[in-house]
Amino acid sequence: MTTYHFIGIKGTGMSALAQILHDSGEKVQGSDFEKRFFTQEALEQKDITILPFSKENIKEDYTIIAGNAFSDDHIEIQKAKELGCKFYRYHEFLGEWLKQYTSIAVTGAHGKTSTTGLLSHVLKSAYPISYLIGDGTGNGHVDSEYFVFEACEYRRHFLKYEPDYAIMTNIDFDHPDYFTSLDDVVDAFQSMADRVKKCIVACGDDEQLQGIHTKVPVIYYGFNDSNDFQAQNVVETANGTEFDVFVRNTYYDHFIIPTYGNHTVLNALAVIAICHYEGISVEHMKQLDSFEGVKRRFTEKEIGSQIVIDDYAHHPKEISVTIESARKKYPNKNVVAIFQPHTFTRTKTFLKEFADSLNEADNVYLCEIFKSAREDSGQLTINDLQKLIPNSQILSLEETEVLQKFTDSVLIFMGAGDIQKFQSAYEETTTRSTNF
Numbered sequence: 001m002t003t004y005h006f007i008g009i010k011g012t013g014m015s016a017l018a019q020i021l022h023d024s025g026e027k028v029q030g031s032d033f034e035k036r037f038f039t040q041e042a043l044e045q046k047d048i049t050i051l052p053f054s055k056e057n058i059k060e061d062y063t064i065i066a067g068n069a070f071s072d073d074h075i076e077i078q079k080a081k082e083l084g085c086k087f088y089r090y091h092e093f094l095g096e097w098l099k100q101y102t103s104i105a106v107t108g109a110h111g112k113t114s115t116t117g118l119l120s121h122v123l124k125s126a127y128p129i130s131y132l133i134g135d136g137t138g139n140g141h142v143d144s145e146y147f148v149f150e151a152c153e154y155r156r157h158f159l160k161y162e163p164d165y166a167i168m169t170n171i172d173f174d175h176p177d178y179f180t181s182l183d184d185v186v187d188a189f190q191s192m193a194d195r196v197k198k199c200i201v202a203c204g205d206d207e208q209l210q211g212i213h214t215k216v217p218v219i220y221y222g223f224n225d226s227n228d229f230q231a232q233n234v235v236e237t238a239n240g241t242e243f244d245v246f247v248r249n250t251y252y253d254h255f256i257i258p259t260y261g262n263h264t265v266l267n268a269l270a271v272i273a274i275c276h277y278e279g280i281s282v283e284h285m286k287q288l289d290s291f292e293g294v295k296r297r298f299t300e301k302e303i304g305s306q307i308v309i310d311d312y313a314h315h316p317k318e319i320s321v322t323i324e325s326a327r328k329k330y331p332n333k334n335v336v337a338i339f340q341p342h343t344f345t346r347t348k349t350f351l352k353e354f355a356d357s358l359n360e361a362d363n364v365y366l367c368e369i370f371k372s373a374r375e376d377s378g379q380l381t382i383n384d385l386q387k388l389i390p391n392s393q394i395l396s397l398e399e400t401e402v403l404q405k406f407t408d409s410v411l412i413f414m415g416a417g418d419i420q421k422f423q424s425a426y427e428e429t430t431t432r433s434t435n436f
Contacts, residue, residue: 005057006030007076008067009050013090013150015039016138017065020097020130022046023140031057031076038295038420039136055079062086065093068157094132094149095160101130101147104274105161107192108169108203109153109185110318115169115267116150117294122271123148126284135295135312154178156188159195165277166196167270171208174315176349177372186211201274203266204228219277221269223262225249229273231265236328240289241265245272253282256289259298261325298325303430305408307333310423314342314416316353323360326410333410336403337361338395338422340415343372344380355388363406364392370417400426 006018009030019042022028029049032040043050051057058064058079063086066077080087088096106116113134120131120139128141134150151158151166154175171189173182186208193200193212202209204220204227212218221229229252234243240258243265244251257268268288275285293299296312307330313322319339326335337358341347347354347369358364366382366389386392395402403411403426413423 001027003027003029003059003062004065005059005062006065006067007053007074007080008032008070009043009048010037010039011067011069011090012039012134012136013094013132013152014065014067015043015136016132016134017090017094017097018043018048019046019138020132020140022048023138024130024142024144029057042136042138058083058085060085064088065090068155091157091160095162098147098149098161098163101144102165103147103149103161103163104165104167105149105151105158105163105192105196106167106169107151107153107158107189108167109172109174110315110321111169111263111267112150112152113294113312114264114297115167115270116148117297118267118288118291119167119271119274120148121291122275122285122287123280125287126280133294135297137294151192153185153188153192156191158192159188161192162195162197164196164198165274166192166200167274168193168200168202168209168212169266169270170203170206172315172317173349174346177343177345182208199274199277201270201277203270205266219273221273222266229269229276231269234262234265236260243268245269247276252276253285255286258289258291259293259325260328261321263321264325298322303427306406307410308423308427309410309412310420311412311414312416313414314346316350316357319354319357319414320360322412322414323357326412330410333408334362334406336363336365336406336409336411338365338367338403338411338413338419340367340417340419340422341369341382341385342416344369347385348380351385352388354385358389358392361412362409364389365395365403366392367395367415367419367422370415370419395422397422397425401429404430 010032018028031051031053055075060083064080065088116133123129127145128143129146130140130144132138132149179185193214200218205222220227230246231243242256299310311322313319413419
């Protein structure tokens with residue numbers, strides 16, 4: 001039996017793919033930095049071996065899958081090439097693996113992970129499936145009928161896939177260290193659309209998606225009357241959001257989701273549309289109401305009188321919808337945003353937009369910009385963002401106890417870097433405090 005060795009196995013996509021291969025009966029191991037990462041708990045639960053990086057990990061008969069974060073001069077990649085191992089980058093291997101299933105790619109600038117999780121939750125109530133979610137969750141099944149996976153547009157990696165179906169949630173300018181403009185992003189999604197084999201489910205409320213030309217049928221969903229699948233009569237309740245779905249202007253059914261915000265209704269509509277197309281029953285679709293979410297997407301806990309939320313939001317629009325969700329779920333509480341910008345390139349590109357979205361919170365604390373290994377910092381500092389947000393404060397790791405004063409409030413820790421260390425420091429300080 002071939003051994004699959006993952007270089008950078010703790011990466012979110014890599015961890016999920018390793019779990020899928022393991023669940024499908026393959027022999028899997030991997031290597032990474034020794035720093036603990038939130039994805040490794042699932043790997044450990046499945047007894048998947050995680051080794052420190054070493055060229056000794058690589059054997060001639062191994063199939064090597066390397067994470068995209070690691071360059072060709074990495075010691076293990078060099079050793080694999082030297083030994084002539086069968087070698088893939090993450091997106092290359094995934095593109096080959098999914099060919100054995102009816103594949104559904106979930107892509108878009110925002111909402112990919114939540115929508116992938118939501119679709120996987122509904123489909124697995126009806127069929128044995130495999131799924132790969134961008135929060136590090138992966139599940140394989142030897143008898144899978146469907147393979148649901150998150151397809152990232154960064155560096156056009158999603159062009160390695162030829163899915164049967166694609167859900168496209170939206171198109172927006174992001175990853176400015178790679179994409180040159182919104183037009184460049186649109187071009188990438190157009191190329192992705194050309195690779196879909198059966199049908200595309202797209203948000204018809206998104207102006208950029210309306211301009212995509214396709215060779216296959218397109219089903220549009222959204223709030224506007226022109227959509228094939230339309231949400232109407234949206235009502236927020238104590239337990240979530242309820243709405244009616246109309247299919248081509250004819251009432252279809254009533255649905256409940258345990259989340260808040262228009263973006264979560266759109267995610268649910270995408271799932272309903274593709275399930276309807278595939279002939280999956282309404283009873284299975286209604287499993288939407290039992291979805292428990294994905295990691296680092298509006299993940300909540302109570303600490304004293306506070307609601308503390310961990311969220312991956314790292315783009316201005318994501319920050320806005322996260323704050324909107326908190327306001328809808330907790331209308332009588334103040335919202336405190338604790339934000340760590342992710343990469344200097346993104347921060348510089350969207351400086352004003354970040355300020356505008358963060359100003360929607362009642363109080364704002366900013367953490368130092370998370371530096372990516374793929375870029376230089378230039379002259380930008382967190383103070384450049386602070387100047388645009390009146391009364392915002394810089395938060396250091398040693399001073400998180402200042403957040404204790406926001407009693408009966410919602411604290412949202414947001415970012416794609418290591419914002420969790422600020423939340424952990426706060427929780428530890430608060431647990432030790434006798435005054436809180």
